[in-house]
Amino acid sequence: MTRVGVVVFPGSCDDRDATRAVEAMGAEPVALWHGDADLRGTDAVLVPGGFSYGDYLRPGALASLSPVMTAVRTHADAGRPVLGVCNGFQVLTETRLVPGVLRTNASMQFRFEDANLVVERESPWLPGRIAGDVLSIPIKHHDGCWFAEPEAVAELEARGQVLLRYRENPNGSVGSIACVTNERGNVAALMPHPEHAVDPLLGSTDGRVLLQGMLDLARQPVAV
Amino acid sequence: MNAVSPEPLHRTLGLTDGELGRIQELLGRDPNDFELAVYSLLWSEHCGYKHSRLLLRRFPTSGERVLQGPGENAGVIDVGDGLAVALKVESHNHPSAVEPFQGAATGVGGILRDIFAMGARPIAILDSLRFGELDDDRQRHLFSGVVAGVGSYGNCVGVANVGGEVEFDDSYEHNTLVNAMCVGLLPAEKLTSAKATGPGNLVVLYGSKTGRDGIGGASVLASQGFDESSADKRPSVQIGDPFTGKKLIECTLDLLDRGLLASLQDLGAAGLASSLSEMAASGGVGIDVDLSAVPLREADMEPFEIMISESQERMAAVVEPGRLDDVLSVCARWDLDATVIGSVTASGLLRAFAGGVEVGSMPVDTLVDGAPRYKVAQERPARLEDRPRLFADPVDPSAALRAMLSSTDCGSRRWVTRQYDQLVGSGTVVRPGGDASVVRLTPSARAIAVSLDGNGRRTSLDPRRGGMSIVCEAARNVACTGARPAAMTNCLNFGNPETGEVGYELAESIEGMSLACEALDLPVVSGNVSLYNEHFGRAIHPTPVVGVVGVLDDASLAVRAAFREAGDVVLLAGDGEAALDGSAYQKVVLGEHGGRIPEPDLDSERRLHEFLAQAAERGLLRSAHDVASGGIALCVAEAAIAGAVGAAVEADDLFGEGDGRVVIAAAQADVAALRELAGDLPLREIGTVGGSAIRVGAAELSLAEAAALHDAGIPNAVGA
Amino acid sequence: MKVTVLVRPRDGILDPQGEAVRRSLAGLGYPAADVRAGKVFDLDVEGGDEEQVRRIAGEIAEKVLSNPLIEQYEVELVGA
Amino acid sequence: MKVTVLVRPRDGILDPQGEAVRRSLAGLGYPAADVRAGKVFDLDVEGGDEEQVRRIAGEIAEKVLSNPLIEQYEVELVGA
Numbered sequence A: 001m002t003r004v005g006v007v008v009f010p011g012s013c014d015d016r017d018a019t020r021a022v023e024a025m026g027a028e029p030v031a032l033w034h035g036d037a038d039l040r041g042t043d044a045v046l047v048p049g050g051f052s053y054g055d056y057l058r059p060g061a062l063a064s065l066s067p068v069m070t071a072v073r074t075h076a077d078a079g080r081p082v083l084g085v086c087n088g089f090q091v092l093t094e095t096r097l098v099p100g101v102l103r104t105n106a107s108m109q110f111r112f113e114d115a116n117l118v119v120e121r122e123s124p125w126l127p128g129r130i131a132g133d134v135l136s137i138p139i140k141h142h143d144g145c146w147f148a149e150p151e152a153v154a155e156l157e158a159r160g161q162v163l164l165r166y167r168e169n170p171n172g173s174v175g176s177i178a179c180v181t182n183e184r185g186n187v188a189a190l191m192p193h194p195e196h197a198v199d200p201l202l203g204s205t206d207g208r209v210l211l212q213g214m215l216d217l218a219r220q221p222v223a224v
Numbered sequence B: 001m002n003a004v005s006p007e008p009l010h011r012t013l014g015l016t017d018g019e020l021g022r023i024q025e026l027l028g029r030d031p032n033d034f035e036l037a038v039y040s041l042l043w044s045e046h047c048g049y050k051h052s053r054l055l056l057r058r059f060p061t062s063g064e065r066v067l068q069g070p071g072e073n074a075g076v077i078d079v080g081d082g083l084a085v086a087l088k089v090e091s092h093n094h095p096s097a098v099e100p101f102q103g104a105a106t107g108v109g110g111i112l113r114d115i116f117a118m119g120a121r122p123i124a125i126l127d128s129l130r131f132g133e134l135d136d137d138r139q140r141h142l143f144s145g146v147v148a149g150v151g152s153y154g155n156c157v158g159v160a161n162v163g164g165e166v167e168f169d170d171s172y173e174h175n176t177l178v179n180a181m182c183v184g185l186l187p188a189e190k191l192t193s194a195k196a197t198g199p200g201n202l203v204v205l206y207g208s209k210t211g212r213d214g215i216g217g218a219s220v221l222a223s224q225g226f227d228e229s230s231a232d233k234r235p236s237v238q239i240g241d242p243f244t245g246k247k248l249i250e251c252t253l254d255l256l257d258r259g260l261l262a263s264l265q266d267l268g269a270a271g272l273a274s275s276l277s278e279m280a281a282s283g284g285v286g287i288d289v290d291l292s293a294v295p296l297r298e299a300d301m302e303p304f305e306i307m308i309s310e311s312q313e314r315m316a317a318v319v320e321p322g323r324l325d326d327v328l329s330v331c332a333r334w335d336l337d338a339t340v341i342g343s344v345t346a347s348g349l350l351r352a353f354a355g356g357v358e359v360g361s362m363p364v365d366t367l368v369d370g371a372p373r374y375k376v377a378q379e380r381p382a383r384l385e386d387r388p389r390l391f392a393d394p395v396d397p398s399a400a401l402r403a404m405l406s407s408t409d410c411g412s413r414r415w416v417t418r419q420y421d422q423l424v425g426s427g428t429v430v431r432p433g434g435d436a437s438v439v440r441l442t443p444s445a446r447a448i449a450v451s452l453d454g455n456g457r458r459t460s461l462d463p464r465r466g467g468m469s470i471v472c473e474a475a476r477n478v479a480c481t482g483a484r485p486a487a488m489t490n491c492l493n494f495g496n497p498e499t500g501e502v503g504y505e506l507a508e509s510i511e512g513m514s515l516a517c518e519a520l521d522l523p524v525v526s527g528n529v530s531l532y533n534e535h536f537g538r539a540i541h542p543t544p545v546v547g548v549v550g551v552l553d554d555a556s557l558a559v560r561a562a563f564r565e566a567g568d569v570v571l572l573a574g575d576g577e578a579a580l581d582g583s584a585y586q587k588v589v590l591g592e593h594g595g596r597i598p599e600p601d602l603d604s605e606r607r608l609h610e611f612l613a614q615a616a617e618r619g620l621l622r623s624a625h626d627v628a629s630g631g632i633a634l635c636v637a638e639a640a641i642a643g644a645v646g647a648a649v650e651a652d653d654l655f656g657e658g659d660g661r662v663v664i665a666a667a668q669a670d671v672a673a674l675r676e677l678a679g680d681l682p683l684r685e686i687g688t689v690g691g692s693a694i695r696v697g698a699a700e701l702s703l704a705e706a707a708a709l710h711d712a713g714i715p716n717a718v719g720a
Numbered sequence C, D: 001m002k003v004t005v006l007v008r009p010r011d012g013i014l015d016p017q018g019e020a021v022r023r024s025l026a027g028l029g030y031p032a033a034d035v036r037a038g039k040v041f042d043l044d045v046e047g048g049d050e051e052q053v054r055r056i057a058g059e060i061a062e063k064v065l066s067n068p069l070i071e072q073y074e075v076e077l078v079g080a
């Protein structure tokens, strides 16, 4: 059984939902307390949504200073899979594990809606999906406007680090980019919440695609 | 005592001469300034319910599901599978008019604490908001600020916002209303009480530090020379810290899971003074509190300031000495201050000490139950009309429907709900936008449906029938999902009870609500009262806001408001009397307000709810949407827009409003079974689902146009 | 004329953000205490002379940039 | 030693908050151009002398209080 670490910061909210989603995907969730620099032997790490440290200073800024993130960095540097969701994406940008920064939504308001995400290219993170497919996954954030300098954007686009784009850009992200990976491709992050799109009773189940991708990567020996 | 203020101290603190006399009688001596401050807050209308406690006794509060009725922090009902649900609604009206964002945010924070004080994990928030019309900057500022505030707190603590309502009316221009409801889930046997027990047990205060928040009027007591400049130094606004609020929820549930607390109470209005006296009085004991032990955020606070401070995110618990170390370590893990500030005694007194000296000693029952209970004078308002008015048929029904769809009264509430996290907890099976929302109770297959409703405009035309109608509507919204209404909580927002007219409105509304609750077998388990909502003597509409929770045995059978399949049959279940008096049509199209609303037929309402529950259990309903504001025309238009499919329906009374009617859609093959199930409950085929237009009687417009108008209603008014 | 307006929480008002930053800095071992977090606005105000610019900037700070109930402000003229 | 750290958007970076403030000021008839919105932190840093305090404050500003990708910072020593 694949073991997936779910990081819990003070202020994390969706860690409980991520835990349930990992179980629904047939893997074993392991809670990772922010204060311990220890991934407890997990094969993949999920940095969940929520308002770590109340989003104070900058969303994800204070959480990125936690001991657990040093262990996550080692895990990522070793080529192991890391998935950042919403606040998790913000934390991963603050620790520079994925490019760019998340700024306040263009509307200056919190946004909750079902977002249509267009698959940009085939990727181990999106098993069975081809360019042009559309995934419906809910978004719920106040600071989801992804930004990077034009040169950086051009580089990461060229290197194929963009996995998903918003079909209707809800927050002003550059290039409508919704999901981006690091250069090596083993760390992926997005604002939409796959853990909320796993159970048919809640609507879409398209969130299973990304979670399955994470589990596939976790089960491979470090090949990425 | 400072000589500057000409008024005697007790009057400045809001106590009448008679009330001061009563305190002297109960104490057998004069109260000192500290004690006077405590009595002035405990005996305020907000805490003491002086003008409503006698009337509140009318509410039916028992029922076989009720585990805890009014008297504790929240009501609790049994929902089966060993699970229980806590529910309550509370008002934060005045602070929200002063500072909309922080007022609304701290309102949400406060109602959350009432729920987890019962040992329940909060799983849903609903907010009922009322403002003046959106045609001026101030109302737009208040509306945007309150919505952002509600969202900022709820989203940050990770509790899904699943619904509520917004009403715009001149009546609320100077009296913004913010009522916040919370629902929590707990194992039935884990019910926690506020009753302090066991003399010798320790009183532990945990959560945020204490500052001079919300001391307000009592600041006149400050001995540091009370002058104009220092007055405005006192922040009258309470600041909410949702981050600490989230830690407080997790820490509290952690403490309760480990069985470390003997009793628990949240700190709300009047801070320590109110919560310690409530804990002691309900437990029949006394409490000694050492104010010098309270962790402070500001230097050199005076004893009375510490006692009545309304700083947010704080809880008080009674802990057995042997368990103290565990309690302190759990709080440390969640990075929260936790300090022993006193102990339980057998004296029946609330005794406060500062620097080793006793600064106040008051019998707890005089604080909690000693407030005088005024019999409210009742005088039928002259404005009330005896008969419904006569209305001409709408000249241009299609134009009327367009105007109503794009009005702020009937327009889509998505501008509000899209600012709330509706999904955290992965339990929201039916999201806000229809009638009631449905939240499943994982791992159980069950779910609860919850709705929060009010209608000031209709209640002002007939307070008794308005009270009956609002309970019927909230319960009907729940029944439309297939759930069985189980319990009610309410907030009574009214004007100055010392005027005969408001006294009449209050008594009549409570009477009407009680009659409906009795007929629908709906016990009242908790609530709140907010009086003195007036401006230069002009009271707001009598506005009872009712929250109803219902139980659904199987979450997957939840029914939604949206039409689904072209070719489905549209039927009208129930045929309650309808009228245009007090309707959205009368306001939006005719620009008037008056007449008399019909009396709900409570017996047929009950049979309608039972019919919906049984139809849903048998999977016979494709959709169900109750006929409320805007009549059948709005009901059908909303169901079509939500389902993105047209519909054609016959109706001669398009915009009439009343109770006892639900528009349902069903597969043709199920109509016979529905007829049989309905028995003598009226069930009439009125049309079919399909096409790309919405036609209701003589009114017709394209689905696309209807959706665009409906969506643009509030964004246009508020300037997006 | 370039103007800088500093908006800070009023004394005694709870400052959750400052408190959260203080706790993190302490956790990282930085010798920093009682942190207060506020906002800074740089704007270019047209006005006849320094006196008039200071008055306009003050009005802007009072009415738009700060919420007098919970915040206090300071206006600094930065120069031409 | 009291220290003030000013964190502002880097030059050339789009500042939606500043832009929103500018629009509302214009709407109210205040003649203010190119508004930039940033953050100000007041903190008390223990250090032997001014030089050491400035170094510590600079490190705090670089590592915690600002995000170099989109922000620049300025440290001002306020005094004892």
Ligand SMILES: Nc1ncnc2c1ncn2[C@@H]1O[C@H](COP(=O)(O)OP(=O)(O)O)[C@@H](O)[C@H]1O
Pocket (backbone or CB within 6 Å): B046, B047, B056, B059, B069, B070, B071, B072, B073, B074, B075, B088, B090, B114, B268, B490, B491, B492, B524, B525, B526, B527, B528, B529
């Ligand atoms: N309108 C009402 N209907 C039913 N119960 C009410 C109503 N108003 C207040 N109560 C109950 O009376 C008790 C005291 O109310 P309140 O002081 O607001 O509670 P708390 O201090 O826990 O917020 C509570 O148990 C509350 O549920």
Ligand SMILES: [Mg+2]
Pocket (backbone or CB within 6 Å): B072, B073, B114, B266, B268
């Ligand atoms: Mg309470």
